[in-house]
Amino acid sequence: MCDIPQNPRFATTPQTRSADADPVSVPLAAQAGKRHKPKAAAEGETQVSGGGEAGKRYHLLLPAFFRLLDALHRDARAFAVVFRTFGTDLPRALQAVSCALAGQHPQFPALRDVPLPVDLTPGQIRCSKREVVLTRGAERLTSREGARKLYEYFSSLEGIRGFQDHFDWWARNQFSSRGGKPLWIDPHDPSVHHIFIDDNIRLDDADTIVHPQVFMERGSRSPRRAPTSELYDICLVQTDLLEAIADQDYFLRCVRRCEENYDRYLACTEEDTLSQQWDG
Numbered sequence: 601m602c603d604i605p606q607n608p609r610f611a612t613t614p615q616t617r618s619a620d621a622d623p624v625s626v627p628l629a630a631q632a633g634k635r636h637k638p639k640a641a642a643e644g645e646t647q648v649s650g651g652g653e654a655g656k657r658y659h660l661l662l663p664a665f666f667r668l669l670d671a672l673h674r675d676a677r678a679f680a681v682v683f684r685t686f687g688t689d690l691p692r693a694l695q696a697v698s699c700a701l702a703g704q705h706p707q708f709p710a711l712r713d714v715p716l717p718v719d720l721t722p723g724q725i726r727c728s729k730r731e732v733v734l735t736r737g738a739e740r741l742t743s744r745e746g747a748r749k750l751y752e753y754f755s756s757l758e759g760i761r762g763f764q765d766h767f768d769w770w771a772r773n774q775f776s777s778r779g780g781k782p783l784w785i786d787p788h789d790p791s792v793h794h795i796f797i798d799d800n801i802r803l804d805d806a807d808t809i810v811h812p813q814v815f816m817e818r819g820s821r822s823p824r825r826a827p828t829s830e831l832y833d834i835c836l837v838q839t840d841l842l843e844a845i846a847d848q849d850y851f852l853r854c855v856r857r858c859e860e861n862y863d864r865y866l867a868c869t870e871e872d873t874l875s876q877q878w879d880g
Contacts, residue, residue, distance in 0.1 A: 660689075660692060660693060660696040661693060661696055661697065661700075662844055662845065662851075663707055663708070663848050664844050664845075664847065664848045664849070664850045664851045664852075665851060666700055666705060666707070666708045666711060667708070667848040667849060667851070667852065668851040668852050668855065669681070669700075669701075669711060669714055669716070670708060670710060670711060670714065671849075671852050672852075672855075673713070673714040673716075680716075680757045680758050680759060680760070680761070681697075681716075681759075681760045681761070682754065682757060682760075682761045682762070682763065683760075683761070683762035683763070684725075684762075684763055684765055684781050684796075684798075685762070685763075685764060685765065686764070686765050686766075686767035686770070687764070688764070690722040690762040690763075690764060691720070691722065693762065694718055694719070694720050694722070694760065694762050695720065697718050697760050698718040698720065698760075701714055701716055701718060701760075716759045716760055717758065717759035717760070718759060718760040719759060719760065719761050719762075721736060721737055722736070722762045722763065722764055723735060723736025723737075723739070723761070723762070723763040723764070724736070724763060724764050725763050725764070725765050725766060725781070725782065726766045726769070727766045727769040727779070727782065728769070730744065731743045731744040732747070732750065732782050734750060734753065734763070736761075736763070741753055745821070746821025746822055747782075747784055747813065747821065747822065747823055748815070748819075748820070748821045750782075750784060751784035751786060751815070751823075754784070754794065755789070755791075755792045755794075765781040766779075770809070774806070775807060775809075776805060776806045776807065776808070777805040777806075777808045777809075777810065777811050777812070777825075777827075777828060778805075778811060778825075779811070780808060780809045780810045780811040781796075781798075781809060781810050781811060782810075782811045782813065783796050783810050783811065783812050783813065783835070783836075784813050784814075784815070784823060785812060785813070785814045785815070785823075785826070785831065785835055786814075786815040787814065787815070787865060787866055787869035788815065788817070788818040788819075788869065789818075790866055793835070793858070793859065793862050794835055795835055795836075795837060795854075795855060795858050796810050796812075796835060796836050796837065797837040797839055797851065797854065798810060798837075798838070798839060799838065799839035799840075799841055800838075801828065801832075801836050801837065801838040801839075802828065802838065803828050803829055803832060804828075805827055805828055808828050810828070810836060811825070812825075812826040812827075812828065812830070812831050812835065812836065813825055813826060814826045814830075814831075831865075833857055833858060833861055834858055834861045834862050834865050835858065835862070837854045837858065
């Protein structure tokens, strides 16, 4: 998930402040496009890649992800990235990003100039019928008295973070949006734009991985459930993995498309609010 504050701060995702993403493993050979003789991996490379079958090495994170970090930094964007996964791969993914930002990625040595702190302590998000509970170290937040605090928490994050979501809850809800990874959107808050990027996002709410919730009124505590179609290519991006492997600008283009669409979404929300006030 990428948070990008609206001009000038990008948060997991330029007018955006949050992009959630599952760490992805991709064969290094698939990115290189040609065969190379096997060779010993350098120390930094062992952190940003992993060993696979037949001695092949794998990217722990797509090069397009690191290209996104570099491009946003060059554009002087303020942003944060929040990894959201059902799996147990957060420690390795966060360590890989930390090494890359230390200049140890062989393809992106300039990332050492990107001032993004990486928090290597993963958090957890657990869901039930009553509430959503977020914990990370000594931090604990709950939606029991409203989801506004959770929205504000994610909107205020800086650097790179990671949270393990609640797979069992998703399974109990038949893998529908109702049991998916919660995402809160406030179209009345133009200072931040949350973007969730995941290859399991689908337009069918009975078979998708994110549970989007939208605050209806400025400052309200309780959001409404939103269909995926309302926020598709606005705050929700279904990753095309083959395109993301082949094109290092893929995630950057996704973010820019979402920003353009988000401007229109905010404008429509403002028009609807004014219309309701006039009718009232």
